[in-house]
Amino acid sequence: MIVAVIMVVIVVASVAFHVFSPWWFSPLASNWGYIDNTLVLTFVITGAVFAAVVLFVAYCLYRFRHQEGRKASYEPENKRLEGWLTALTAGGVIAMLTPGLFVWAQYVEVPDTATDIEVIGQQWLWSFRLPGADGKLGAADNRLIGGDNTLGVSPNDPLGQDDLLIEGGELILPVDKPVRFLLRSVDVLHDFYVPEFRAKMDMIPGSVTYFWVTPTKTGTYEILCAELCGVGHSYMRGTVTVVTDEEYQEWLTSQSTFASLSS
Incomplete structure (x- = not known):
């Protein structure tokens, strides 16, 4: 009882x-x-x-x-x-x-109007690559990573020369514009996750995974790694700020291109 x-x-x-x-x-x-x-x-x-x-x-x-005098009956099925x-x-x-x-x-199912933004995860840092004036990302390969090319952008692909590189900095996104995140890891498993976006995806070394999202509110949000990636996992954090399209375009003009950093 x-x-x-x-x-x-x-x-x-x-x-x-x-x-x-x-x-x-x-x-x-x-x-x-x-x-x-x-x-x-x-x-x-x-x-x-x-x-x-x-x-x-x-x-x-x-x-x-249990009650006195009560007996259980057996019912096999x-x-x-x-x-x-x-x-x-x-x-x-x-x-x-x-x-x-x-x-x-x-x-x-990614919308045709979505902008591609590459997210590069490594112990324990978030970096980003955005398309330049041509609107397209150039090729990249982890085997090209070196002291003067930390994100592995192909120097032989003309599409990558105007790509905008953000190493360990803040990512800015325009509000109400769809974005496709292309996810690449340079070492171990990571997972790109912004809780307010509700969307996330594993980042697998040797592969490029993706998901898309349309930010609907301006503000600053924290980027987390949702995959245990080593002793510094809890410190692998970044920041994404959603702004108006005018502010986003102004921010783009202040970013460094691959060509300027590699020259």
Whole structure:
């Protein structure tokens, strides 16, 4: 009886803590509100299942508690009950996974108007490469990294000569403009993550991964590494500031090109 009461208290306390908790997502600052909705749906479904299972166990503990003269009956199987449990479980899994598939389809479908920005991760620093006047990024290869070419930009690709390089500095983005982040790691696994953008992706050495986002609010946000990448992992932080398009264009003119740094 005491155990049943404790289980009911656990359910009530868990639901109350979730509903009235002061901790929630950081304020959304991108187009990925779909991700928030999908997570909330997952919380609701898993929370309902948690409450139902625990309360059912509590009910069974009370309803079938030991009483003098009562004997347990042996029932090896109940096909009707098994059918209901299978159908409800399948329905819950489908309800959780289906929205995520639709969100993922949007996540990997980059708008044609998106600007490519390369993010380079290394222990324990964020660097960035933006297209110059030609609007295109030149080729890059980790094997080209050296003392005078720290980001591995190909000196033989004319498209890369006007690329803008930001090593360990602040990234500026225009508001309401889609951006595709091309992610490259020069050493170990990293993960580029801005909590307010809700979007992130692993950075795998030897590969170029990507995701896209449209910043929707001006402001300054922290860049985190969401993949354990070594003893300095917690210090691998950067800053991205979302500004108006006029401020963004003005900022671009003050950045150094690959040609100017390598000459």
